[in-house]
Amino acid sequence: MSQTQTLWWASESFWKKMAIWITAASAVVLIFLTFDTVAKITAGGKRVPAYSVINHRIDYVFDEKRNHQVPVIGPVEPLFGKVLSEAEAKDLVSKGKLTTQAKNCMNCHTLLGNGAYFAPDLTKSWLDPAWGSKEVREQLMVDFLMDPSDKLHNALGRRMPKLGITEEEARATVAFLKWMSAIDTNGFPANFKPIDQADAAPETAPPPVESAPVPAL
Amino acid sequence: MAALGILDSANLNGGQKLAVKYFTVAIALFAAQVLFGLLAGLQYLYPDFLYGVLDFSVNRMLHINAMVVWLLFGFIGAVYWLLEDESGVPVVGLALGNLIFWVFTLAVVAVVLVYLLVQVGPGELKSIWLINEGREYIEAPRWADIGIVVCVLVFFYNVAATFMKGRFTGIGGVLVLDLVALAGLYTAGMWYTPNISMDQHWWWWVIHLWVEATWEVLVGCLLAYGLIKTMGVRRKIVETWLYIEVALLFGSGILGLGHHYFWIGTPEYWLAIGGFFSALEPIPLVAMVVHAVFDAGHHKLKSTNNPALAWMIAQAFGNFFGAGVWGFMHTLPQINLYTHGTQWTASHGHLAFFGAYATIVIAFVYLAVQKWRGNVWMSGELVGGWKWKWALFLLHVGMLGMTMALLVAGYEQSQIERAIEGSGWMGYFAGQAHPWFQQGMVWRMISGWTFAAGFVLLAWDLMTIGKRESRPARSVEMREAPAMA
Amino acid sequence: MIEPVELANFFTVFFSAASVILFGAGYALLFAWSRVSARPRLMPLAYAAYLGLAASVITLGLAANLFNSGFWTFIVLLMLVGYLLAPHAVWHLCVGTHTDAPAAESVKLTQPR
Ligand code: HEM
Ligand code: HEM
Ligand SMILES: [Fe+2]
Numbered sequence: 001m002s003q004t005q006t007l008w009w010a011s012e013s014f015w016k017k018m019a020i021w022i023t024a025a026s027a028v029v030l031i032f033l034t035f036d037t038v039a040k041i042t043a044g045g046k047r048v049p050a051y052s053v054i055n056h057r058i059d060y061v062f063d064e065k066r067n068h069q070v071p072v073i074g075p076v077e078p079l080f081g082k083v084l085s086e087a088e089a090k091d092l093v094s095k096g097k098l099t100t101q102a103k104n105c106m107n108c109h110t111l112l113g114n115g116a117y118f119a120p121d122l123t124k125s126w127l128d129p130a131w132g133s134k135e136v137r138e139q140l141m142v143d144f145l146m147d148p149s150d151k152l153h154n155a156l157g158r159r160m161p162k163l164g165i166t167e168e169e170a171r172a173t174v175a176f177l178k179w180m181s182a183i184d185t186n187g188f189p190a191n192f193k194p195i196d197q198a199d200a201a202p203e204t205a206p207p208p209v210e211s212a213p214v215p216a217l
Numbered sequence: 218m219a220a221l222g223i224l225d226s227a228n229l230n231g232g233q234k235l236a237v238k239y240f241t242v243a244i245a246l247f248a249a250q251v252l253f254g255l256l257a258g259l260q261y262l263y264p265d266f267l268y269g270v271l272d273f274s275v276n277r278m279l280h281i282n283a284m285v286v287w288l289l290f291g292f293i294g295a296v297y298w299l300l301e302d303e304s305g306v307p308v309v310g311l312a313l314g315n316l317i318f319w320v321f322t323l324a325v326v327a328v329v330l331v332y333l334l335v336q337v338g339p340g341e342l343k344s345i346w347l348i349n350e351g352r353e354y355i356e357a358p359r360w361a362d363i364g365i366v367v368c369v370l371v372f373f374y375n376v377a378a379t380f381m382k383g384r385f386t387g388i389g390g391v392l393v394l395d396l397v398a399l400a401g402l403y404t405a406g407m408w409y410t411p412n413i414s415m416d417q418h419w420w421w422w423v424i425h426l427w428v429e430a431t432w433e434v435l436v437g438c439l440l441a442y443g444l445i446k447t448m449g450v451r452r453k454i455v456e457t458w459l460y461i462e463v464a465l466l467f468g469s470g471i472l473g474l475g476h477h478y479f480w481i482g483t484p485e486y487w488l489a490i491g492g493f494f495s496a497l498e499p500i501p502l503v504a505m506v507v508h509a510v511f512d513a514g515h516h517k518l519k520s521t522n523n524p525a526l527a528w529m530i531a532q533a534f535g536n537f538f539g540a541g542v543w544g545f546m547h548t549l550p551q552i553n554l555y556t557h558g559t560q561w562t563a564s565h566g567h568l569a570f571f572g573a574y575a576t577i578v579i580a581f582v583y584l585a586v587q588k589w590r591g592n593v594w595m596s597g598e599l600v601g602g603w604k605w606k607w608a609l610f611l612l613h614v615g616m617l618g619m620t621m622a623l624l625v626a627g628y629e630q631s632q633i634e635r636a637i638e639g640s641g642w643m644g645y646f647a648g649q650a651h652p653w654f655q656q657g658m659v660w661r662m663i664s665g666w667t668f669a670a671g672f673v674l675l676a677w678d679l680m681t682i683g684k685r686e687s688r689p690a691r692s693v694e695m696r697e698a699p700a701m702a
Numbered sequence: 703m704i705e706p707v708e709l710a711n712f713f714t715v716f717f718s719a720a721s722v723i724l725f726g727a728g729y730a731l732l733f734a735w736s737r738v739s740a741r742p743r744l745m746p747l748a749y750a751a752y753l754g755l756a757a758s759v760i761t762l763g764l765a766a767n768l769f770n771s772g773f774w775t776f777i778v779l780l781m782l783v784g785y786l787l788a789p790h791a792v793w794h795l796c797v798g799t800h801t802d803a804p805a806a807e808s809v810k811l812t813q814p815r
Binding site for chain 1: 257260261264265268269272273274275277278336337338339340341342344345348349350351352353356387391409410411412413414415416417418420453456457460461463464467468471472474478479480481482483484485486487488490554555557558559560562563635636637638639640641642643645646649650
């Protein structure tokens with residue numbers, strides 16, 4: 001241990017330079033990737049669809065090639081029976097997003113898997129089979145959001161509280177949830193079983209006799 | 218100098234007088250964090266408890282916001298604590314610093330009152346400006362965001378200008394650059410977008426690049442100073458290691474951001490980047506372990522402040538287990554697909570935040586009370602020394618208990634809810650109702666109460682430690698003046 | 703890009719991922735301790751810990767389907783080699799950064815090989 005001269009690879013100045021260069025290089029790579037990523041997740045792209053996607057049926061189907069489920073945009077199936085322009089759809093989804101923020105949904109739920117763990121993940125809540133059938137779903141969701149306090153769905157007694165959501169906000173929130181379910185999340189959540197959205201019967205055939213299953217509300 | 222063992226601000230330099238104010242608020246907010254954590258935890262077991270009064274969302278928001286703010290206050294305090302010592306000159310804008318301390322504290326009180334009393338707003342931008350932004354950890358409304366940025370800028374000015382006027386040590390240099398990054402990143406989380414993918418993409422810039430990059434480096438600076446102070450480690454060595462840590466932490470942590478970009482709509486290449494850097498992230502931690510053993514052999518663990526040293530050692534372990542082991546367990550996308558957003562994440566979040574950050578702030582508060590009382594003895598055979606040891610013990614038993622309970626619950630949840638049931642509404646509750654989960658929640662509470670007991674003891678100890686001591690502190694020999702850089 | 707873990711492999715995956723890091727820590731710790739306290743007898747234990755690490759990495763690779771793709775196989779190899787060399791590298795750095803210490807401060811250290 002009599003050496004007095006510092007080895008270059010153990011010297012302060014070497015590591016100072018390393019610290020600077022490594023940080024700078026990582027930051028530059030990150031910025032490059034960020035440009036690309038931001039472009040790819042801007043609404044209207046392949047992964048994050050345009051807001052007017054809420055005019056369509058959205059499904060979540062297994063894709064052989066990618067080896068996981070992916071959102072599939074189906075035939076026109078407007079939300080609340082009204083086809084919206086892209087601008088109208090954006091306003092509606094935005095109102096819903098603002099509602100989720102102002103009511104703090106993310107401190108009970110997860111959205112795209114981020115948030116709190118006290119209540120179910122909402123990424124695909126639009127497609128949840130617990131809404132019963134696709135015919136009643138929209139209205140049930142609105143009713144539920146406006147006052148969930150008397151609509152318990154579990155054996156634990158864990159209810160969602162009434163958050164003062166107006167009907168307008170509830171509809172917007174449903175639009176937001178529908179839009180979110182169309183985002184390509186690389187297969188998260190895996191193994192999700194979406195609600196049956198097939199048309200009740202071919203157009204020529206008479207409507208089926210048996211009524212839709214009674215929703216569990 | 219006042220008599221030994223008596224709290225007297227004459228024992229402190231200007232920056233340190235300001236630091237102890239920040240520490241005081243930090244500990245008060247820590248208390249709030251524990252309180253609201255307990256309330257939120259109880260609601261898992263008794264869903265009607267405070268239902269409609271203080272809902273889970275409100276308690277949880279207060280719990281995690283109190284955490285972020287008390288840690289930030291602790292960091293700011295710690296930097297003011299070392300600032301004059303390190304730079305060799307008095308803090309440049311101390312009066313301004315004091316003013317900002319009060320502004321910041323009042324703003325925090327106002328935000329908390331709004332969280333408690335108003336809770337939610339209508340679905341309009343106005344709510345985001347005035348009530349809360351509804352985005353985990355950074356819920357603070359936008360007026361407060363702007364206030365925080367102003368406060369941090371003033372703080373930054375004080376730090377940078379003081380170093381500039383005095384000497385710019387290696388620690389000072391890293392600290393100043395790191396603070397720029399830390400403050401700049403916060404602004405990435407201030408903007409509204411209807412696009413949830415975009416929202417979360419930038420949100421992670423704040424959260425991940427804080428806790429896995431800039432906060433880690435800040436703590437590296439604090440530890441470097443702490444090691445010089447408590448153990449008399451030579452500055453040149455400490456600063457070389459600080460650079461090594463910066464290189465390793467930023468090298469793995471910045472692009473490690475990828476592990477949050479698997480499932481939020483971001484492109485598939487993040488699966489590969491996240492996986493690659495996940496494999497690298499343990500390296501800085503291994504470096505710290507080897508180095509700590511090396512140093513322990515070198516310095517024989519003789520210190521001037523045993524509680525502070527113990528908490529610094531706890532930091533090394535906490536960081537390793539919380540971030541390293543618990544982080545790595547769920548970070549590969551093959552695994553994260555099922556653990557993402559489960560109690561597994563909560564298990565990791567608790568151990569990592571406590572282990573890496575709460576510990577170091579507590580260590581600095583111990584350094585502060587020692588000097589505040591006239592630099593009293595805080596090495597072996599301390600009068601009333603059982604308190605700090607028991608506080609340390611109970612806090613760790615409580616935290617580890619919570620972590621393990623959440624881990625068991627998270628394991629069950631990822632299997633039942635995620636893999637088998639496919640994450641639907643009913644699947645979620647199938648997971649929640651499972652005995653492993655329910656028992657996990659019980660054990661979390663038992664451990665939570667243990668943690669709370671440890672906290673009470675800690676607070677008591679911080680108020681009283683050294684009170685009946687008449688011996689002056691053990692001195693460490695400072696072997697050289699700080700090098701100019 | 704990725705092949706999700708089979709249900710049957712859940713426990714294996716979590717357990718092996720944790721043991722990768724724990725064995726890694728054990729290896730690093732024993733390695734450093736053996737050198738710092740000049741106890742060469744500990745060194746075989748350190749390498750035993752590394753063997754545990756290697757076994758865990760491979761188990762993880764199998765259970766998480768990492769060997770089905772070139773990229774993930776590369777990550778496995780990276781972990782095997784990287785974690786083997788890291789403690790050596792860090793040790794050299796420790797010794798290197800402390801070499802210009804005044805004689806009074808230095809303790810007896812086994813020389814790096
Ligand atoms: C001191 C450092 C760290 C702290 C304080 C920390 C804290 C956290 C917290 C609080 C979350 C949850 C965020 C949320 O609420 O959604 C989280 C998530 C995560 N952390 Fe860390 N972490 C640290 C280091 C690490 C490291 C080193 C790794 C990887 C090796 C890691 C991997 C992850 C992953 C993969 C997630 C996402 C979990 C999910 O998908 O739900 N973390 N971290
Ligand atoms: C009395 C002790 C504590 C109890 C009972 C407690 C309880 C809780 C509960 C119930 C949650 C909500 C989890 C969920 O969404 O399901 C939570 C979240 C959280 N707590 Fe605690 N906590 C305690 C102490 C702490 C401490 C000391 C820290 C860190 C210093 C901490 C950090 C966090 C973090 C980071 C989260 C968010 C986790 C995530 O989103 O993944 N907690 N805590
Ligand atoms: Fe992260």
